[in-house]
Amino acid sequence: MLLIKYITLLCVFCFTTAVFATCKNDILVCYGKLNPKDITGYKYVIIESEHYSKDDVNLMKQHNEIVLCYISLGEVNVQANYYPALKNFVTDKNEIWNSYYLNLSSLETKEALRCIISEKLEKGFDGLFLDNIDNYSTYGKQSDQREDLVLFLTELRTLYPSLFFIQNSGLQLLDETHELINALAFESVASDYSFKTNTYAIRENLAYNKYINTLKAHRKSYKLPIILIEYAGDYKLYKRIESRVKHTKWSYFIGKIDLQTINNYSKN
Numbered sequence: 001m002l003l004i005k006y007i008t009l010l011c012v013f014c015f016t017t018a019v020f021a022t023c024k025n026d027i028l029v030c031y032g033k034l035n036p037k038d039i040t041g042y043k044y045v046i047i048e049s050e051h052y053s054k055d056d057v058n059l060m061k062q063h064n065e066i067v068l069c070y071i072s073l074g075e076v077n078v079q080a081n082y083y084p085a086l087k088n089f090v091t092d093k094n095e096i097w098n099s100y101y102l103n104l105s106s107l108e109t110k111e112a113l114r115c116i117i118s119e120k121l122e123k124g125f126d127g128l129f130l131d132n133i134d135n136y137s138t139y140g141k142q143s144d145q146r147e148d149l150v151l152f153l154t155e156l157r158t159l160y161p162s163l164f165f166i167q168n169s170g171l172q173l174l175d176e177t178h179e180l181i182n183a184l185a186f187e188s189v190a191s192d193y194s195f196k197t198n199t200y201a202i203r204e205n206l207a208y209n210k211y212i213n214t215l216k217a218h219r220k221s222y223k224l225p226i227i228l229i230e231y232a233g234d235y236k237l238y239k240r241i242e243s244r245v246k247h248t249k250w251s252y253f254i255g256k257i258d259l260q261t262i263n264n265y266s267k268n
Helices: 002-022 054-063 083-089 107-121 143-159 171-177 205-222 235-248
Strands: 027-030 044-047 066-072 075-077 090-094 099-102 127-131 164-168 183-187 226-231 251-255
Touching (some): 027 251, 066 107, 171 205, 183 205, 205 226, 235 251
Parallel strands (some): 044 066, 066 127, 127 164, 226 251
Antiparallel strands (some): 090 099
16 A cells, blocks of 8 residues: 555656656747747647748647647737838837737728738638737727727638637627637736736736636636637746646646747846
């Protein structure tokens, strides 16, 4: 009996050490270039398509459940390879991300987005990670284009009925979008990154609990899987965030704010 207990404890220790060392959860979000051979065992993989070939995507699909490519429906970054196709259809600049807001009420914008999305999906992705949807909420920069966003999402669903769509944020729009998407992602529920000071922190309990309760209510109403994307600058904060989100049983990812690498947090 003592030997069995010892072996069991040893196995638990080894497993725990491995998890701490790699910080690998069941979702990967990375917009930098990675080796496709290193991306294995995830439920969701969210990547920037320009870094990968069709063969790369096929390889990742063999070793992961759902492989999605990133697309923003609200902004375009000046470093994006498709920026030239959209630069004539933008409005104000988002200084934080060095990007420009799209004019989705423009027919030219929507046509350009259709072409960009089609080109991305030709590589064989399982679907799309739809970013900046919250821009179209009441207090968002593009709140006046809310109807345009919903119409464009409806069109995407009609064009690609079998693909997997994850909507990032935009809780206000769920009444209109929940039947058009397959899952909901939400950022910084347990964490709280400050762009003014460039510092990582834990979110205050009151705000954290409010977010969790709101997401639970939406999960119950719309029956959509919830995905949490959190940000930590070091191992200590990573563990605090992880202890918060694990009890939700939702898929989660914890990384650095720029989402350019897979982060292996060190205890030191």
